[in-house]
Amino acid sequence: MKYIVDHDLHIHSKLSSCSGDSEQTTERILRYAEENGLTTVCLTDHFWDETVEGASKWYASQDYAHISAAKPLPQSDKVRFLFGCETELDRFLTLGVSKERYDLFDFIVIPTTHFHMKRFTISDEEAADARSRANVWVKRLDAVLNMDLPFHKVGVAHLTCGLIAPTREEYLEVLRLIPEKEMERLFYKAASLGVGIELNSDDMRFADEEADTVLRSYRIAKACGCKFYCGSDAHHPAALDNAKALLKRGVELLDLQESDKMRI
Secondary structure (H helix, E strand, C coil), rough: CCCHHHHHHHHECCCCCCCCCCCHHHHHHHHHHHHHCCCEEEECCCCCCCCCCCCCCHCCCCCCHHHHCCCCCCCCCCEEEEEECCCEEEECCCCCHHHHHHCCEEEEEEEECCCCEEECCCCCCCCCCCCHHHHHHHHHHHHHHHHCCCHHHEEEEECCCCCHHHCHHHHHHHHHHHHHEEEEEHHHHHHCCCCEEEEEHHCCCCCHHHHHHHHHHHHHHHHHEEEEEEEEEEEHHHHHHHHHHHHHHHHHHHHHEEHHHCCC
16 A cells, blocks of 8 residues: 555754744644644654753753743644654764653654754764765764664654755765665664654655655665655744645655554
């Protein structure tokens, strides 16, 4: 059976500093779910645990007290509304959430491709050129998969995020330079752990001629037995409006089936 886009497990509210949009409320998110026939959504505001050292200035204010101000989440007979977070991995491969917090979240999104945060998530040397960025793509995903995490409720966010490189040309070059054998090694491990691989709606905006390059990692992940979940990564209401259509594009191009779906 064809994969049904019936969930969105990566959504930000106005509490995320990169949103700050008064219209991006949990009530608006619930309405988006109801209008699009989604049965599960998850709030994943940016989060760095105040008990973990090393937060950047930007992340420091986004502690647990800050993001939990969204609770209680609005509920509906049609929609299961979960509480999660999008944490961060710094350049020393420190994860911004402590073990003591794991049980407080229904889902934990971990981005490994926030390469725009130079000197916080990536060093100057790692950002030097496309090949260096390809190497750090592997290094950061490898680090997450080697952690002691509750992988049954962990998702790896936007592996083909545009933030991988400063220009579109270099971005595509980075994706081309990631060795296939390294991808296979990582995705076989991800499959064995049960970690989710995110289909991010913004990552599905590529031009037709870019499809093979952008979708390469997902196709390898699928072949290795990984499970996929959908995430709009919306920070503003406008991003919710066409998220499902973009996610369905990715599902169609990857020929995903219900058996390929991560379930929480």
